[in-house]
Amino acid sequence: MSDEVRTLVIDGRDVAGASGQSILSVAEESGVFIPALCHLAGLSEVGSCRLCMVEVEGTARLVASCVTAVEEGMKVTTTSERLLAYRRRAIELLFMERNHVCSVCVADNHCELQELAKTLGVTHFELPPLHPACDVDATHERFVLDHNRCILCARCVRVCDEIEGAHTWDIRGRGTGARLISDLGKPWGESTTCTSCGKCVQVCPTGALYEKGRSVAEGKRHRPYVPFLVATNALGTGRQL
Amino acid sequence: MSTIEDARAPGEGARRRPPEPLVPEGERRVSANVCQAAGCLSMQSDLVLGALRDRVEAAGLSDVAVRRVGCLGLCAAGPLVEVPELGRLFDHVQPDDGAALDSLVTTLSGGEPGGQAMAKEPFFSHQVKVVLERCGQVDPERVEDYLDAGGYEALTKTVTTMSPEEVIAEVVRSGLRGRGGAGYPTGLKWTTVAKATSHDGKFVVCNADEGDPGAFMDRSVLESCPQQVLEGMAIAGYAVGAQHGYVYVRAEYPLAVKRLNSAIRQAERSGFLGKQIAGTDFEFHVEVRIGAGAFVCGEETALLASIQGGRGTPRPRPPYPAASGLWGRPTLINNVETYANVPPVVMRGGEWYGSIGTGKSKGTKVFALAGAVVNTGLIEVPMGLSLRQIVFDIGGGLVGGKKFKAVQTGGPSGGCLPEELLDMPIDYESLAQAGSHMGSGGMIVMDESTCMVDVAKYFMDFCREESCGKCLPCRAGTVQMYGLLDKITRGRGTRHDLDTLQSLAEMVRTTSLCGLGQGAPNPVFSTLRYFRDEYLAHIDDHTCPAGACRLDGGER
Amino acid sequence: MVATPARTLSPPSDDKRWRQVEVRMRRLGHRPDGLIEVLHTVQELFGFLDDSALAFVSQSLSVPPSKVYGVATFYSHFMLKPQGEHTCVVCTGTACYINGAGALLAKLKERLGLEAGGTTADGKLSLLQARCLGACSMAPAVVVDGEVHGRVTPSSIAVLVEAL
Numbered sequence: 035m036s037d038e039v040r041t042l043v044i045d046g047r048d049v050a051g052a053s054g055q056s057i058l059s060v061a062e063e064s065g066v067f068i069p070a071l072c073h074l075a076g077l078s079e080v081g082s083c084r085l086c087m088v089e090v091e092g093t094a095r096l097v098a099s100c101v102t103a104v105e106e107g108m109k110v111t112t113t114s115e116r117l118l119a120y121r122r123r124a125i126e127l128l129f130m131e132r133n134h135v136c137s138v139c140v141a142d143n144h145c146e147l148q149e150l151a152k153t154l155g156v157t158h159f160e161l162p163p164l165h166p167a168c169d170v171d172a173t174h175e176r177f178v179l180d181h182n183r184c185i186l187c188a189r190c191v192r193v194c195d196e197i198e199g200a201h202t203w204d205i206r207g208r209g210t211g212a213r214l215i216s217d218l219g220k221p222w223g224e225s226t227t228c229t230s231c232g233k234c235v236q237v238c239p240t241g242a243l244y245e246k247g248r249s250v251a252e253g254k255r256h257r258p259y260v261p262f263l264v265a266t267n268a269l270g271t272g273r274q275l
Numbered sequence: 276m277s278t279i280e281d282a283r284a285p286g287e288g289a290r291r292r293p294p295e296p297l298v299p300e301g302e303r304r305v306s307a308n309v310c311q312a313a314g315c316l317s318m319q320s321d322l323v324l325g326a327l328r329d330r331v332e333a334a335g336l337s338d339v340a341v342r343r344v345g346c347l348g349l350c351a352a353g354p355l356v357e358v359p360e361l362g363r364l365f366d367h368v369q370p371d372d373g374a375a376l377d378s379l380v381t382t383l384s385g386g387e388p389g390g391q392a393m394a395k396e397p398f399f400s401h402q403v404k405v406v407l408e409r410c411g412q413v414d415p416e417r418v419e420d421y422l423d424a425g426g427y428e429a430l431t432k433t434v435t436t437m438s439p440e441e442v443i444a445e446v447v448r449s450g451l452r453g454r455g456g457a458g459y460p461t462g463l464k465w466t467t468v469a470k471a472t473s474h475d476g477k478f479v480v481c482n483a484d485e486g487d488p489g490a491f492m493d494r495s496v497l498e499s500c501p502q503q504v505l506e507g508m509a510i511a512g513y514a515v516g517a518q519h520g521y522v523y524v525r526a527e528y529p530l531a532v533k534r535l536n537s538a539i540r541q542a543e544r545s546g547f548l549g550k551q552i553a554g555t556d557f558e559f560h561v562e563v564r565i566g567a568g569a570f571v572c573g574e575e576t577a578l579l580a581s582i583q584g585g586r587g588t589p590r591p592r593p594p595y596p597a598a599s600g601l602w603g604r605p606t607l608i609n610n611v612e613t614y615a616n617v618p619p620v621v622m623r624g625g626e627w628y629g630s631i632g633t634g635k636s637k638g639t640k641v642f643a644l645a646g647a648v649v650n651t652g653l654i655e656v657p658m659g660l661s662l663r664q665i666v667f668d669i670g671g672g673l674v675g676g677k678k679f680k681a682v683q684t685g686g687p688s689g690g691c692l693p694e695e696l697l698d699m700p701i702d703y704e705s706l707a708q709a710g711s712h713m714g715s716g717g718m719i720v721m722d723e724s725t726c727m728v729d730v731a732k733y734f735m736d737f738c739r740e741e742s743c744g745k746c747l748p749c750r751a752g753t754v755q756m757y758g759l760l761d762k763i764t765r766g767r768g769t770r771h772d773l774d775t776l777q778s779l780a781e782m783v784r785t786t787s788l789c790g791l792g793q794g795a796p797n798p799v800f801s802t803l804r805y806f807r808d809e810y811l812a813h814i815d816d817h818t819c820p821a822g823a824c825r826l827d828g829g830e831r
Numbered sequence: 832m833v834a835t836p837a838r839t840l841s842p843p844s845d846d847k848r849w850r851q852v853e854v855r856m857r858r859l860g861h862r863p864d865g866l867i868e869v870l871h872t873v874q875e876l877f878g879f880l881d882d883s884a885l886a887f888v889s890q891s892l893s894v895p896p897s898k899v900y901g902v903a904t905f906y907s908h909f910m911l912k913p914q915g916e917h918t919c920v921v922c923t924g925t926a927c928y929i930n931g932a933g934a935l936l937a938k939l940k941e942r943l944g945l946e947a948g949g950t951t952a953d954g955k956l957s958l959l960q961a962r963c964l965g966a967c968s969m970a971p972a973v974v975v976d977g978e979v980h981g982r983v984t985p986s987s988i989a990v991l992v993e994a995l
């Protein structure tokens with residue numbers, strides 16, 4: 035693993051990262067904010083939410099910054115009219131795809147989706163809501179899975195597989211019919227692989243996975259071990275692509 | 276719920292045993308080639324083969340062969356029987372059509388030749404056959420036939436007289452580009468894989484997923500001459516330094532799978548696959564992997580995930596498969612037709628191949644001609660032929676003399692080309708400029724009774740169902756675009772919906788992870804570009820000019 | 832969980848077909864990446880994949896159950912419910928669509944009282960829909976019990992289905 039230094043420009047600022055490090059990770063370290071939902075430091079990257087897309091000078095296409103390695107002399111733009119419009123649209127697509135009613139959600143005020151919507155200035159929706167009525171699985175003794183709030187970021191799938199080593203979660207079906215599943219698509223409470231470690235609950239960006247008995251006000255994530263995960267995994271997937 | 280123990284595989288035992296061909300003991304004077312590919316088989320050409328065989332035997336014609344061959348091209352007129360020595364073609368031959376069979380027997384026994392003279396048919400005379408040279412000429416289930424037709428000479432030449440660099444140089448010289456859709460230069464891809472270092476092997480993969488609705492080229496090639504594809508793969512293996520190959524075939528093509536498997540076994544037996552190929556140290560093994568009904572698995576990274584037993588979801592590139600593919604090893608992925616082009620390129624030289632076609636699009640292209648055209652079927656034409664020549668000369672114009680409206684190329688990520696583009700030459704660049712693309716080669720002709728908004732909706736329906744669901748823009752965006760198109764075809768759309776549709780399409784195209792999402796808006800863009808009037812008619816006048824949509828809110 | 836190596840996994844029942852599944856898995860070296868092939872084998876033998884089959888495959892190949900389920904539901908070829916004795920697949924590829932596949936499907940739905948993907952109450956017939964069977968030159972195409980029929984009309988399809 036060569037940890038050579040790469041210097042580049044992000045939004046007009048000179049920054050430096052290691053070879054193989056992602057644009058997003060260098061931006062985070064340098065204090066430049068790039069919206070991201072599927073990315074979580076410490077977990078492998080899937081590049082699926084597409085919110086982190088940025089412009090790179092000399093390339094006509096946009097690139098997903100979480101899965102694009104920095105290169106020497108790169109010039110990256112993280113915000114523009116076009117990017118903002120696409121990001122707002124992405125947030126809108128998420129809000130319209132499932133039923134995200136913030137006022138009655140346990141994650142109200144502690145939700146990454148809600149926060150992003152505010153940051154990006156999403157004020158109105160043009161598209162019609164699809165809002166399928168999804169199940170709420172409360173069969174686990176400590177936790178609840180509410181599919182209505184799930185954005186299919188697959189953080190839980192990855193943390194369970196890559197950190198806990200249980201691989202209780204996966205995705206069923208495809209397209210907009212895709213759903214988070216445990217084991218053979220059976221209720222969570224019946225899972226024989228779940229260790230009840232709660233990591234999935236800690237990494238969920240919305241109110242799809244939450245701990246029972248917490249009132250709305252207490253929805254705040256407790257992530258005592260997420261920094262630890264990042265530290266132990268820093269040499270792995272988080273930094274190196 | 277019933278358990279698995281009560282069930283039997285559906286449709287078991289329903290298929291009849293195919294009749295065997297008739298091979299004369301001595302010299303064969305003439306032969307009757309009976310098409311046994313999917314198109315003609317669906318019109319009972321297997322029974323035709325049996326009936327003809329019986330009659331030839333009864334007539335005591337001991338120097339006549341009744342052969343099982345692959346696709347003869349003119350699928351619309353099936354079942355087809357060709358007498359190649361006399362250049363005659365018999366169409367619409369029914370197994371119980373005594374007159375047609377009599378005429379065939381008369382022709383075969385040296386009497387007055389019946390059927391059509393093929394040389395006179397524009398369907399055949401405009402074509403140039405490189406990939407399809409042996410389709411319809413050899414028995415797909417007999418390697419001997421392939422060998423008689425010069426098969427495996429290219430592989431023998433490759434491994435005994437050429438270095439891998441020389442093979443690649445020949446492919447580069449030919450100008451061959453990928454036939455699976457994107458048109459990436461094949462020689463360049465081979466060079467990259469050849470240069471990639473690996474301590475534990477490389478792989479060669481043949482993409483036979485052929486998911487574009489309206490495309491059946493790869494199917495026909497695999498059903499008609501599977502050996503040519505295997506030969507191309509083996510040459511590729513030699514060139515890039517791989518010893519293992521996979522053919523990923525979609526499950527919807529059982530006959531292609533069967534013939535491919537039997538071709539692999541026969542090639543192994545004849546020493547053209549396996550160890551010590553053509554007596555050298557080169558070894559190459561091929562396995563078949565069967566898809567399971569997911570269009571997105573045609574995308575190369577999804578295909579690799581599927582071969583490795585996982586969900587067929589694409590992943591971001593780089594790394595490209597050429598650097599990190601199957602099990603992380605360098606992997607060459609090409610389309611069926613791309614590989615089938617390789618043996619002729621090696622045998623006759625890249626220069627010869629490059630002399631066919633246009634500046635940047637060399638060689639020939641196989642198209643599956645379908646839809647509202649008279650001569651539906653499989654054709655191979657030099658690049659640069661015009662759409663008009665394909666639709667009207669080869670295709671014989673529209674069924675029932677109806678008015679031409681559009682031709683759709685490139686599948687769900689392609690576009691609809693209008694009448695004013697009929698004189699455009701068919702090559703990668705022209706098609707892309709016109710807002711469509713080559714795709715894998717499906718060409719669907721539409722007449723005035725087809726509504727273009729409905730076509731756009733049809734393709735969006737396809738994409739939303741086939742989206743893998745991993746990335747947001749494609750997963751949710753295709754559903755929303757479908758909703759807007761549906762609203763418009765029902766006569767409930769507004770001009771504002773049209774703007775929303777356009778901006779959403781722009782976003783999905785630019786931000787989706789893989790080619791499925793990036794291409795999904797194309798049918799919308801191309802129909803908006805050439806047939807905007809039709810959208811407006813639905814919106815402003817609440818009418819469907821083609822009379823295809825029901826605007827009262829009912830389903831079509 | 833206690834790790835007990837060399838578990839002997841027994842198939843869901845003593846149906847002989849499980850032997851064939853086991854042979855297939857052994858040939859594939861019980862490698863996790865043989866999952867799709869093994870699912871193909873099970874479905875070929877039994878017609879569909881039920882929970883006990885999925886659990887058995889999951890354990891035999893050491894693939895987490897959620898991954899097995901994720902794969903089985905990703906591909907439309909895999910069936911998690913038993914299919915009818917006969918199957919009728921209507922192609923709705925582009926060529927078939929513009930040549931009237933919609934009308935065929937509507938006719939069948941009405942006649943059988945089914946949606947695409949459904950099976951008649953007596954378990955006799957399953958109605959399926961496919962995206963392009965590659966028989967475009969014969970559009971519209973229908974596959975009844977594995978046999979392709981070309982240029983099908985609403986009345987000829989009725990005859991075909993009636994004959995089952």
Ligand SMILES: Cc1cc2nc3c(=O)[nH]c(=O)nc-3n(C[C@H](O)[C@H](O)[C@H](O)COP(=O)(O)O)c2cc1C
Binds near residue numbers: 609
């Ligand atoms: C959604 C999608 C579907 C595709 N389907 C096919 C296919 O069915 N057959 C094929 O050869 N290539 C298909 N491709 C293209 C492949 O990803 C790949 O480019 C091709 O197999 C490379 O071979 P070539 O260079 O010989 O064309 C598809 C691509 C996408 C994005």
Ligand code: SF4
Binds near residue numbers: 588743
């Ligand atoms: S574009 Fe569509 S098919 Fe491709 S990765 Fe995204 S969701 Fe999957």
Ligand code: FES
Binds near residue numbers: 070071073080100
């Ligand atoms: S954070 Fe990069 S795609 Fe989601």
